Amino acid sequence: MGEDDIFDLTRKQMYWGIAAFMVVVAALILMFVLLPQYKGSLVEVPSELRAELISLRFVNTPECFTYQDPTTGRIFAGVIDLQKFTQERMDKCYRTEPEKGFTDFNFALELEGYTPNIDGKKKLLTSNNFFNKVDFTLYKQVLVRNGDRFEPTRLVINVQTRI
Amino acid sequence: MNRNMNKRGITTLMMILEIIIILISAALIFSMASKFASSETTNKIVIADDIKMMVDTLIGTPGEATVQYPGNVSQYTFILSSGSITVFIKGEGEHQKIIRYFSLPEGYQAFGTLEDRDRLCLAKEKKKIVLQECLITAAAEEMPEK
Numbered sequence: 001m002g003e004d005d006i007f008d009l010t011r012k013q014m015y016w017g018i019a020a021f022m023v024v025v026a027a028l029i030l031m032f033v034l035l036p037q038y039k040g041s042l043v044e045v046p047s048e049l050r051a052e053l054i055s056l057r058f059v060n061t062p063e064c065f066t067y068q069d070p071t072t073g074r075i076f077a078g079v080i081d082l083q084k085f086t087q088e089r090m091d092k093c094y095r096t097e098p099e100k101g102f103t104d105f106n107f108a109l110e111l112e113g114y115t116p117n118i119d120g121k122k123k124l125l126t127s128n129n130f131f132n133k134v135d136f137t138l139y140k141q142v143l144v145r146n147g148d149r150f151e152p153t154r155l156v157i158n159v160q161t162r163i
Numbered sequence: 164m165n166r167n168m169n170k171r172g173i174t175t176l177m178m179i180l181e182i183i184i185i186l187i188s189a190a191l192i193f194s195m196a197s198k199f200a201s202s203e204t205t206n207k208i209v210i211a212d213d214i215k216m217m218v219d220t221l222i223g224t225p226g227e228a229t230v231q232y233p234g235n236v237s238q239y240t241f242i243l244s245s246g247s248i249t250v251f252i253k254g255e256g257e258h259q260k261i262i263r264y265f266s267l268p269e270g271y272q273a274f275g276t277l278e279d280r281d282r283l284c285l286a287k288e289k290k291k292i293v294l295q296e297c298l299i300t301a302a303a304e305e306m307p308e309k
Contacts, residue, residue: 012177023188027192030192030195035195039204039205039208042205042209043205043208043209043212045212045216049216050216050219053216053219053220053223054219054223054266055223056219056220056222056223056224057219057222057223057268058223059223060223060224060225061222061223061225061268062225063268063269063270063271063290064268066225075225075226077225092268092269092270093268093269094266094268095266096266097264104264104266
């Protein structure tokens with residue numbers, strides 16, 4: 001074996017060493033970065049849609065804030081009962097896990113024209129893991145039952161997707 | 164000259180080997196990606212997410228309602244509880260089960276299991292969300308066409 005052949009062999013060995021390392025790195029990137037991203041894109045549902053579906057309960061469910069006629073039992077979808085629009089009711093309506101609930105959807109609700117100001121700040125109804133990180137806001141046209149009157153307004157739903 | 168030819172032969176052989184290795188790697192990566200895309204895990208995630216959204220929608224629906232899942236789910240087993248939906252294939256380990264959590268308003272209940280059935284339905288009856296086989300639809304599908 002001449003000097004040139006030895007040089008060739010060493011060069012090939014170095015080449016294959018580097019190539020093998022690159023293939024391993026590429027495989028690791030594929031397994032732990034690209035494939036999870038790809039999987040995520042396949043199963044992704046827009047956050048706005050998820051939040052919209054969860055927040056249906058705020059305007060349509062009598063166990064939340066929706067007005068229900070005490071005599072007939074009829075549920076008035078889209079009508080907020082002002083008597084029910086309290087923090088206590090919010091806690092019963094939507095609650096995330098106390099410890100890891102910050103990774104889930106959390107909401108802060110404002111009923112325009114009816115949310116009280118305390119020390120210059122609006123007192124919103126918040127779910128238990130809402131930490132003022134608003135990712136987007138949903139708006140719903142609603143009626144408010146205030147005494148015997150039905151008054152039109154907007155329910156502003158501030159959504160925190162995850163922290 | 165013989166040495167030169169020998170060297171050229173080795174170089175060509177190495178080149179062919181390299182091309183074969185590259186082709187095999189590419190085929191492996193491609194098959195892995197396509198298997199991943201059509202994998203049962205992805206299907207389970209999609210179904211679990213869909214059922215979670217169906218539960219959220221039913222809660223936000225006044226009155227009673229029944230929703231049929233638009234697809235054949237006979238391969239999967241479902242367990243619905245008041246805080247979560249679990250989707251898995253019979254015989255799978257705990258780590259392969261897909262669980263999605265949701266929150267029900269106070270007083271609401273969710274329950275039901277389903278296994279080896281084509282059609283899945285979620286029904287809202289007063290304050291109960293029930294996961295069950297779609298009996299009405301299954302019966303209707305069996306009726307002969309006029």
